[in-house]
Amino acid sequence: MSDPVGKLPSELDQLPDRDTEETAEWAASLDAVAKAAGTRRAEYLLRRTLQHAEAAGLALPKLLETDYVNTIPTAAEPEFPGDEEMEAKITAWNRWNAAAMVTRGSKYGVGGHIATFASAAWLYETGFQHFFRGKEADGSGDQLYIQGHASPGIYARAFLDGRISEQQLDNFRQESGGNGLPSYPHPRRLPWLWEFPTVSMGLGPLSAIYQARFNRYLQNRSIKDTANSHVWAFLGDGEMDEPESTAALALASREQLDNLTFVINCNLQRLDGPVRANFRVVQELEAQFRGAGWNVIKSLWGSAWDELFQLDTTGALVRRLREVPDAQFQTYATRDVAYIRQHFFGANAELVQLAGVLSDAKIAECFHSSRGGHEPRKVYAAYKAALEHKGAPTVILAQTVKGYTLGAGFESKNANHQMKKLTIDEFKDMRDLLGLPIPDSAFADGVVPYGHPGANSPEVQYLNERRAALGGPAPARKVKQVALPAPADRSFAPLLKGSGKQEMATTMAFVRLVKDLMRDKETGKRWVPIVPDEARTFGMESLFPSAGIYSPLGQTYEPVDRDQLMYYKEAKDGQILNEGITEAGAMADFIAACTSYATHGEPMIPFYIFYSMFGWQRTADQMWQLADQLGKGFIVGATAGRTTLTGEGLQHADGHSHLIASTNPASLNYDPAFAYEIAVIVKDGLRRMYGEQPEDVFYYLTVYNEPKVQPAMPEGVEEGILKGLYRFNTAADLADAAPAADAPKIQLMASGTAIHWILQAQQLLAADWNVSADVWSATSWGELRRDALECDEALLRGEVRTPYVTRALEGAQGPVLAVSDWMRQVPDQISQWVEQDYTSLGTDGFGLSDTREGARRHFGVDAQSIVVAALAQLARRGEVPASAVKEARERYGL
Numbered sequence: 001m002s003d004p005v006g007k008l009p010s011e012l013d014q015l016p017d018r019d020t021e022e023t024a025e026w027a028a029s030l031d032a033v034a035k036a037a038g039t040r041r042a043e044y045l046l047r048r049t050l051q052h053a054e055a056a057g058l059a060l061p062k063l064l065e066t067d068y069v070n071t072i073p074t075a076a077e078p079e080f081p082g083d084e085e086m087e088a089k090i091t092a093w094n095r096w097n098a099a100a101m102v103t104r105g106s107k108y109g110v111g112g113h114i115a116t117f118a119s120a121a122w123l124y125e126t127g128f129q130h131f132f133r134g135k136e137a138d139g140s141g142d143q144l145y146i147q148g149h150a151s152p153g154i155y156a157r158a159f160l161d162g163r164i165s166e167q168q169l170d171n172f173r174q175e176s177g178g179n180g181l182p183s184y185p186h187p188r189r190l191p192w193l194w195e196f197p198t199v200s201m202g203l204g205p206l207s208a209i210y211q212a213r214f215n216r217y218l219q220n221r222s223i224k225d226t227a228n229s230h231v232w233a234f235l236g237d238g239e240m241d242e243p244e245s246t247a248a249l250a251l252a253s254r255e256q257l258d259n260l261t262f263v264i265n266c267n268l269q270r271l272d273g274p275v276r277a278n279f280r281v282v283q284e285l286e287a288q289f290r291g292a293g294w295n296v297i298k299s300l301w302g303s304a305w306d307e308l309f310q311l312d313t314t315g316a317l318v319r320r321l322r323e324v325p326d327a328q329f330q331t332y333a334t335r336d337v338a339y340i341r342q343h344f345f346g347a348n349a350e351l352v353q354l355a356g357v358l359s360d361a362k363i364a365e366c367f368h369s370s371r372g373g374h375e376p377r378k379v380y381a382a383y384k385a386a387l388e389h390k391g392a393p394t395v396i397l398a399q400t401v402k403g404y405t406l407g408a409g410f411e412s413k414n415a416n417h418q419m420k421k422l423t424i425d426e427f428k429d430m431r432d433l434l435g436l437p438i439p440d441s442a443f444a445d446g447v448v449p450y451g452h453p454g455a456n457s458p459e460v461q462y463l464n465e466r467r468a469a470l471g472g473p474a475p476a477r478k479v480k481q482v483a484l485p486a487p488a489d490r491s492f493a494p495l496l497k498g499s500g501k502q503e504m505a506t507t508m509a510f511v512r513l514v515k516d517l518m519r520d521k522e523t524g525k526r527w528v529p530i531v532p533d534e535a536r537t538f539g540m541e542s543l544f545p546s547a548g549i550y551s552p553l554g555q556t557y558e559p560v561d562r563d564q565l566m567y568y569k570e571a572k573d574g575q576i577l578n579e580g581i582t583e584a585g586a587m588a589d590f591i592a593a594c595t596s597y598a599t600h601g602e603p604m605i606p607f608y609i610f611y612s613m614f615g616w617q618r619t620a621d622q623m624w625q626l627a628d629q630l631g632k633g634f635i636v637g638a639t640a641g642r643t644t645l646t647g648e649g650l651q652h653a654d655g656h657s658h659l660i661a662s663t664n665p666a667s668l669n670y671d672p673a674f675a676y677e678i679a680v681i682v683k684d685g686l687r688r689m690y691g692e693q694p695e696d697v698f699y700y701l702t703v704y705n706e707p708k709v710q711p712a713m714p715e716g717v718e719e720g721i722l723k724g725l726y727r728f729n730t731a732a733d734l735a736d737a738a739p740a741a742d743a744p745k746i747q748l749m750a751s752g753t754a755i756h757w758i759l760q761a762q763q764l765l766a767a768d769w770n771v772s773a774d775v776w777s778a779t780s781w782g783e784l785r786r787d788a789l790e791c792d793e794a795l796l797r798g799e800v801r802t803p804y805v806t807r808a809l810e811g812a813q814g815p816v817l818a819v820s821d822w823m824r825q826v827p828d829q830i831s832q833w834v835e836q837d838y839t840s841l842g843t844d845g846f847g848l849s850d851t852r853e854g855a856r857r858h859f860g861v862d863a864q865s866i867v868v869a870a871l872a873q874l875a876r877r878g879e880v881p882a883s884a885v886k887e888a889r890e891r892y893g894l
Contacts (some may be wrong), residue, residue: 017579040315064287068280068321070372071297076308077381081260081830083131086462087376088699090160091125092434093451093459095405097156099430100448101169103421110173112183114422117153119267119373119400120168120234124153126379127232127263128474129466131387135478137471139225140600143215145208145233146201146477149182154475155181158193159452161463161473166450187477188628188696195599196478197628198802199423200621202242205262207588207625208233209248211599212260212393214592221573224602230387231260237281238270246288248585252393253293255552261386262289262395265373266300267402268326277327282397289395302370304362311357316350323347332367333401333411342366368411373398405433420803422446479598482521484605484690486683491516495679496710501692506703506753507638508539509675509710513682514607515543518575528593528606528633530577532586538609538638541566542575548574583614587622592629594698604688605633611645612637612702613654616661627666630696632689634682640671640702641821642843644753653847658826661700669700669782671723671820673755676713677779678703680721704753704821708851723787723804724780727812728755737763738771744879745814746870747777751827754819757856760863765870768891769884773851773870774812778827782822785829787892803833812836815873819861837877841869857894864892 017023034042050063054888095118102112117124126147135141146154155172158164162179171180175189182189184199196211198204215226239245252260266282268275275281286296301309308317324332332340335359344367345355355363372378378397386394403410407426413755422430427448431438434694442449452458467473492518495509504512518524535541548571553569576591586608592599593606615637616623623635639645642655661669668685672678678701685699718727731739746765748758758775765771778784788803795801809816815837818827824842831838843859856862860869868888874880888894 014235028652040319044315047341050071064290065283066286066296066298067318068283068300069298069309069318069599070300070378072299072378072381072385074303077377078384079379080377082376082380082466083462084376086459087125087129089435089453089459090129090463091121091309092436093160093453094125094153094156095121095434095452096430096436096438097159097169098152099406099422099427101152101155101172101449103427103448104170105172106421107342108174111150112173113149114152114406115403116147116149116236116265116267117151117156118406118410119402119404120147120150120265120461121153121378121404122374123234123263123265123398123400124150124157126376127383129463129892130380131230131383132232132474133228133230133470133475134467134472135476137228139228140215141471141474141476142229143195143208143211143231143599145196145198145204145211145231145235146185146194146475147204147236147239148201150234150238151182151184151496152183154193158473159450160460161467162455162460163193163473171452176232185475186628187630191479191630192478193475193477195475195595195629197625198827200625201236201239202244202620203588203625204240205233205235205246206244206248206539206584207591208262209252209257209393210259210585210588211258211592213251213255214589214596215259215550215600215760216255216257217577218596218600218602220550220552221525221575223604224261224596224600229259229600233260233262235262235264236263236270237266237268237285238275240264240281240285241270241275244584246292247582248588249289249292249294251585255599256391257393258390260393261383262294262393264395264397266397267373267400268330270404274327274330276325280322280324280326283322285395285397293392295386295389295392295394296397297382297385297394297467298397298399299372300397301372302366302375302378304365307362308358308366311354314350316348317354318349320344321350333369334408337363369401369404371399371401371404373400374404381704405430407433409612422448477598480601481694482597482601482603483692483694484526484603484686486504486687486691487517487520487523491520492679492683495675495710496713498690499675499710501709503707504710505707506672506678507705508707510609510636510638510678510682510701510703511539511543513679515546518547519683519733523605525606526603527575528577528604529575530579530586530589530593530606530608532579532583532610532614534611535576535578535583537611539835540609543576544885545569547576549576549578550574583610583618584622586610587619587626588632589637590620591626591629591631594626594633596628597632597694598630603632605686605690607634607636609636609638611652611654612640612657613652616657616700617654620660623661623664623667626698630666631698632694632696633698634685635667635698635700637700637702639705641704642847643752643821643852643859643861644704644706646852646855647849649849650847653843655821655823655843655847656826658700658702658782658822660828662785662826666697667782668697668780670724670780671702671822672752672779673750673752673777674713675710677721677777680713680718681779686831702752706753706756708753708756718810721777721779722783723808724782724784725749725776725778725805725808727808728775729778730774731762731766734763734766737767739766739770743770743772744874745772745774745808746874747776747812747814747816748866748870749778749816749818749827751778751820751822753860754821757861757863758819758867761866761870764863764867769867769871769880769888771870771874771880772814778818781820781827781829784833788830788833805830805833806835809834809836814879815839815877817841817870817873819866821861837873839869839873841866860894864888865894868892868894 185194212231219226551570590608597603791801818840
């Protein structure tokens with residue numbers, strides 16, 4: 001029997017029907033309802049049946065979209081525990097001071113945002129009064145990801161509770177004098193207040209998910225009891241368009257992170273206009289989050305709408321709300337009642353009849369201002385339901401009016417994000433609306449005044465009492481430094497003594513070192529290995545059975561390689577975070593671990609290892625987030641360089657990450673050539689980041705997948721390794737082919753795997769051309785430059801200091817030729833402080849697939865090319881014949 005025309009087979013057609021008669025009866029019942037009561041009634045019954053089935057725990061697909069109404073009806077709202085009148089006064093003062101601060105700052109041209117906090121004020125204030133746990137309670141308190149553009153409202157609240165002065169408010173966005181306030185949440189700029197930098201949109205929600213996940217990680221590994229910590233992320237509906245915003249939704253539901261709540265302020269406007277002009281962003285977000293397995297709570301309409309919904313006996317109002325696009329609804333918020341009657345209620349006869357019993361005042365209230373996000377009772381109900389929901393994270397979609405209470409000139413206007421001030425008359429109207437006791441005389445000088453009810457006022461008293469009950473002020477960042485003991489020297493000894501005759505890549509050297517450090521009795525458990533799904537590429541599979549891969553479920557299956565020594569082991573207390581193919585997710589994990597010393601008072605030692613090409617290039621914005629959040633840890637760019645990763649080609653060939661990394665002041669960047677250099681750098685890094693006087697820095701190390709014999713560490717090179725440069729050997733150390741004493745001299749300098757090319761070139765120069773070359777290991781071009789810049793700055797203050805690179809090369813004869821597996825701009829960072837003639841070789845241009853030898857010949861950085869470049873330098877100085885350059889090219893087939 002063929003299918004009816006247009007009917008596609010479904011998965012149900014593959015399942016046997018054990019009672020076709022019963023199935024037919026259900027279908028007939030649905031047909032009867034549709035015929036007798038209409039298709040809308042049939043649709044309603046189906047939706048209610050599916051909702052009932054879901055509540056009963058039946059394994060059916062969930063509805064991805066519900067009606068455009070509140071999830072929690074007014075009748076089901078819990079009793080509100082606070083003093084609504086007092087909280088309204090507190091919120092009014094905060095609204096006023098937030099607007100005043102930005103307006104006063106506008107005369108200096110520093111800008112600021114008014115409309116965001118105006119729309120979201122009750123979303124924050126309800127949380128501060130009743131939910132957000134502070135740092136003085138047991139545990140770590142809650143983690144608050146504040147929407148960046150709402151920062152004026154948070155400063156206004158800190159002004160009310162006495163943590164910020166009026167002078168500081170006047171220095172909003174004017175930090176250079178030392179007593180200002182940063183524009184957005186910047187922990188590095190205001191470290192006692194802000195915990196999380198959030199204004200690089202999309203990174204806040206991503207980080208919040210991984211923070212909640214890391215809280216569980218600490219709990220399951222018995223490092224810190226985080227059971228009472230809840231992560232709250234305040235987001236904008238426009239921000240959710242950033243791919244990072246929704247990149248990890250499935251992770252949050254998969255790991256049942258019910259310690260996480262997203263609060264999305266759905267004011268339906270982004271920076272230039274409507275978020276979804278022709279669509280409905282709330283419904284879109286609901287479907288997206290429900291599809292990802294989140295609990296969704298919609299708080300859309302204020303209590304003024306209750307009367308309308310009670311009158312909607314046919315469902316016409318609900319259907320109409322589901323039809324109207326966001327941009328049109330924004331228009332309703334700014335137009336008169338006649339317009340709303342015609343264009344909204346005039347859509348059909350049922351709505352015309354409904355509107356006939358509504359007063360103009362009621363319609364104006366509903367469409368102009370009555371939103372769920374503006375009523376503390378509705379916000380409280382949503383937050384309480386979120387905390388009580390178990391087994392999944394929650395998203396609250398709270399609808400608001402952007403620019404609420406700022407007056408008709410601001411509310412719902414497309415341009416309100418760019419509007420930086422109110423007029424004096426607009427402030428007076430706002431004062432009257434909020435009921436604030438600010439006299440007209442306070443505006444006498446033409447400047448809007450700040451408002452404060454007084455340190456001993458009932459409002460401030462109430463605010464402080466509520467915060468005391470919840471564990472102290474919020475937001476707040478409190479750091480109790482805990483110095484970690486230095487690991488035993490035996491962990492570093494194997495790398496310091498070299499590998500003998502065995503070849504070992506520096507990637508493997510680093511992993512071997514960390515594996516030994518993870519066995520340390522004092523600090524071993526604090527290491528957090530993070531990798532985006534390529535642990536085996538980096539030789540980390542040996543960590544699987546010993547450290548375990550973290551999973552909140554443990555291992556619910558028998559791994560296919562269980563009979564092997566290095567089998568794939570997942571564990572609830574696993575130490576490794578293997579994130580799958582997501583560099584952004586792994587970086588968010590890294591940030592959470594790097595800042596655990598501040599968030600939880602538990603210093604962790606994370607190392608995040610990845611293909612170097614997919615680090616700074618792909619997630620550099622998160623590296624800035626890490627720096628802003630004062631994170632500490634080791635970022636490891638593995639399979640580094642443009643010519644080392646054979647066969648992978650252009651998109652895998654990194655020749656520039658060190659250049660990008662050098663732009664970040666908090667990043668200490670090293671390109672070690674030998675295993676012993678890694679040992680020295682990591683040991684000092686542990687001291688600098690986790691010792692008695694910890695610094696707010698992190699490390700970027702590049703390591704290579706090219707196996708080489710690793711030499712033992714020469715004596716007296718530790719300082720040079722850490723500062724960035726030391727002499728590895730001299731031409732006189734060449735046992736078989738030392739050049740004559742009066743031979744032309746040159747200094748060969750290299751970082752990373754390029755050290756092996758110049759060592760070979762050193763031998764060729766001596767044996768074939770009687771040129772004496774010394775070899776220098778440049779472990780960090782960036783640190784050499786940092787030191788030199790500091791010396792230049794000191795000179796402007798009258799202090800004479802010589803850069804380390806200048807001192808290290810003092811007396812070195814001949815020109816300097818610097819070589820690396822990076823663009824020439826990387827070693828050229830130090831050129832102006834090298835007194836000798838200086839030139840460089842590098843891998844500028846696009847990468848390509850080839851053998852290592854072929855790629856290095858292509859870029860002109862192999863040993864023979866280095867010899868030709870060295871001879872050319874010496875020929876320009878008249879120290880070798882010019883013909884030697886041509887002769888060398890012919891001899892080596894260049």
